[in-house]
Amino acid sequence: MKHKLKLFARWLVSRVLHLTGLRALFRRSRSGVPVLMFHNVGHPAATDYLPGHMKISEARFERLLRFLKRAGYRTITLGQMAAELSEGRVPDDAVVLTFDDGYRDNHDLLLPLLQAYDATATVFVQTGPMAGRLNWLHHYFWVLDKEGPRRLGELLGERLEKPHLRDELCGLPLDPVAAEYQLKRMLKYELAADDRDRILAAVFAELGGDDAALAKAVYLGPDECRALDQAGVEIGAHTVNHLILSSLDEARQRKEIEGSLRVLESWVGHEVTSFAYPYGRTWDYDQHTLQLLTELGFRCAITAMPGLNDAETPAFELRRIAMCDETPLAEVLCEVDGAFDWFRRKGLELTA
Ligand SMILES: [Zn+2]
Numbered sequence: 001m002k003h004k005l006k007l008f009a010r011w012l013v014s015r016v017l018h019l020t021g022l023r024a025l026f027r028r029s030r031s032g033v034p035v036l037m038f039h040n041v042g043h044p045a046a047t048d049y050l051p052g053h054m055k056i057s058e059a060r061f062e063r064l065l066r067f068l069k070r071a072g073y074r075t076i077t078l079g080q081m082a083a084e085l086s087e088g089r090v091p092d093d094a095v096v097l098t099f100d101d102g103y104r105d106n107h108d109l110l111l112p113l114l115q116a117y118d119a120t121a122t123v124f125v126q127t128g129p130m131a132g133r134l135n136w137l138h139h140y141f142w143v144l145d146k147e148g149p150r151r152l153g154e155l156l157g158e159r160l161e162k163p164h165l166r167d168e169l170c171g172l173p174l175d176p177v178a179a180e181y182q183l184k185r186m187l188k189y190e191l192a193a194d195d196r197d198r199i200l201a202a203v204f205a206e207l208g209g210d211d212a213a214l215a216k217a218v219y220l221g222p223d224e225c226r227a228l229d230q231a232g233v234e235i236g237a238h239t240v241n242h243l244i245l246s247s248l249d250e251a252r253q254r255k256e257i258e259g260s261l262r263v264l265e266s267w268v269g270h271e272v273t274s275f276a277y278p279y280g281r282t283w284d285y286d287q288h289t290l291q292l293l294t295e296l297g298f299r300c301a302i303t304a305m306p307g308l309n310d311a312e313t314p315a316f317e318l319r320r321i322a323m324c325d326e327t328p329l330a331e332v333l334c335e336v337d338g339a340f341d342w343f344r345r346k347g348l349e350l351t352a
Pocket of ligand 1 (some may be wrong): 100101238242276278279
């Protein structure tokens with residue numbers, strides 16, 4: 001209920017500010033650079049199984065680019081923003097567009113749009129899929145799309161030896177939204193990662209899923225990464241297997257981060273200096289992660305915590321705002337102009 005109230009308040013405030021033109025007033029006092037977070041662009045058949053909140057249609061994204069251009073905003077990469085902030089400059093007309101995971105549509109559909117509007121972006125690439133390995137989340141979404149949350153819970157529970165978790169998985173709530181929420185929370189935080197990955201991979205394979213084929217259809221390959229890089233889009237690292245880094249010991253964290261860094265550097269032929277934490281909440285990484293990133297030569301890292309970025313924002317805990325198809329343009333603009341940030345600084349968080 002609290003969440004719904006927040007969504008309503010967000011919608012109402014953005015409509016009022018947008019329709020009255022008051023939104024523009026906030027831009028003058030905007031205190032930092034907004035970084036917007038996207039995943040997929042468009043709806044190619046290969047990504048049908050991925051949830052709507054990861055997608056933005058080409059038409060909506062083009063509308064956003066058109067608006068930004070008309071309003072005098074310029075897009076810069078995350079690396080460029082971090083460099084400016086590190087010198088104490090807060091560019092008042094800049095916006096950063098970021099795309100996580102490294103989906104093929106970022107090359108096929110996003111790149112032509114960026115080029116048409118003389119815009120740029122940062123794409124964070126997870127490198128495991130290039131070796132034909134999909135992370136558990138893709139197995140999860142793929143089976144969820146076919147079977148729904150309650151049946152998926154049962155399929156997983158049947159394969160788990162631990163009785164209390166098995167019972168919980170086999171008895172998810174009847175309401176599909178509640179069932180999906182509980183299932184995802186259990187998979188992320190309650191099951192041991194090895195158990196979770198094993199049983200999800202087993203269910204995925206039993207239902208006819210093919211890792212290598214799906215990875216190839218959905219993710220960027222080296223050629224597409226190189227083409228993006230050569231077109232001025234920044235390629236950033238996003239680990240090998242998209243695991244929660246804080247759940248790993250230091251040696252495994254290093255493998256995850258350095259593994260993706262070296263592969264990406266070999267693809268683009270120069271150093272890669274920006275990083276995005278998988279899942280991106282403050283509890284999804286730890287002090288070891290921060291140390292490793294510095295040691296490996298990264299210059300900045302981005303979370304999924306809401307807020308704008310100024311010279312005081314730690315370079316390895318940059319903030320950004322999640323976007324998708326359902327985010328009304330008025331709300332995107334309130335984020336970009338800094339209106340929601342103004343409320344945030346007054347103690348009212350309107351970002352969902
Ligand atoms: Zn990700």
